[in-house]
Amino acid sequence: MGRGYRRVHLEPAGAQHICANRPGARPSFGQTGVESSAMSRIRLAASLVGLLLGAACVPPPGDALEERIAEDPTLLRIVDRGELRVGIPTEALGIGADPATPGREASLTTDVAGWIADALGVEPSFRFGTTAEILESIHGGDLDLAFPLMPMTEGAVRSTKRSYTAPYYVAHQRLLLAPDTTGIDDVGKVCLFGDARTQVPVENISPGLEGIRSNDGQGCARMAASGVVDAISAPDLLLYELEASLPGSRLLEPSYNTEGYGAVVQYGETGLAGFVDAVIARAIDDGRWNEAFEARIASLTELAAEPPDLTAEEAGALFPRGLPLE
Structure with a gap:
């Protein structure tokens, strides 16, 4: 891809919701990545539960993100590694980002990736490229998560090349x-x-x-x-x-269609996709999604924020026929 991975610290919009005492702080896991046995990963996940339940980072009532981590091997591997490898599109100001261009260092997708990394207690490691480039990296196993700028269709959602999350953005x-x-x-x-x-x-x-x-x-x-x-x-x-x-x-405000834009993970990684869905749903509920829209997009347009409310299946069903599997 040429650009490679970049460890860039970008404070996500709405980070103050994550930790009351340390805005935007990510929990530290000490020996993360040193032990690799299943038992050590479970102990690591248990440590995450304890940290999340601490006074500084209390999850909302009924939150089950820590349970998802403890039960999913892919999420445990990411926690062990200590970083979430994320593909960010360089197209579309406000949605995509490119730290090589002044004023385009952060975006809605880097914010969403930051929330997901925060929920895992790891750092996001960004790879910036075109939609085609970051999809290639997902298919090759070089990324955990990517945000391609392509509308979800039934053919895309049913594809065996990759698995989709629910939309992080709904466009018209x-x-x-x-x-x-x-x-x-x-x-x-x-x-x-x-x-x-x-x-x-x-x-x-x-x-x-x-x-x-x-x-x-x-x-x-x-x-x-x-x-x-x-x-x-x-x-x-x-x-x-x-x-x-x-x-x-x-x-102009009148719209003529509705399109869902979801993140993608490697094919079959439904645990990671479900975790992403849960994090985005929490960000919508606690206001972080709206804050990210205000920070990254509101200055570009007079259109109001529209938090996404579709599942991956519902987004794909908007375009059900005549489109081949990808």
Whole structure:
């Protein structure tokens, strides 16, 4: 992949919810990684339970994250290793991140990864790359978890290449008006980019619209800036960066589809996927997800936060037919 792993300390948004006495602190496990027997891992998980139940880090009533760790070999291996290897997409400002670019060091996905690592008592070790690159690393066993920027479909969820978590983000196809376009009635030509398989054709949005497809958002941005098109259509999580970079552009609230974006783990690692789901659900309940949206995305758009509320199966069922297994 070229970029390799980077141990970058990024304080997750909402970290104050993790530990009352030490904001964002991660428990220390002493001999983590030294002992490798099943019994030592169970003792390690038991230590985690004790730490989580301490006065500084009291889990919510009924929390069962520590039980998940003690019962799952993959989670125990990650705790033994002392780090969670995470693939972060470099696309889409606010969602993806790239520490090599000033202002793009942290994002919603690095925040989510930080919450998961905190819940395990380990450090996140980030690998940054394109969606294709981080998926390749998941398939090759080089990552525990990755956040690809691709919508979930039934074919994807049923794939035997990887397993999905529930969505960490729910996006909608919308229209971004070009700088010189005053309203929807002035839209004639629309540039589209993203996954065409899940997008609504622009002629279905409004009669008379003409769609022009681009390979990426920058191509659409150039056409919008030069007046070739009157609007851009794509999932909103891909439009935030364009809205911020095109002065005078405006992202409209009406939406035309719903897409779930989930994290992926190595195929069959259902214990890790379930753990991720539980951590994200807790972050939604205690407000950390909304805080991360405010910290990473709210400055890019006027759209309100929409915490995800779909399971992986429900997200896949949004696009059930005509899409092959991946």
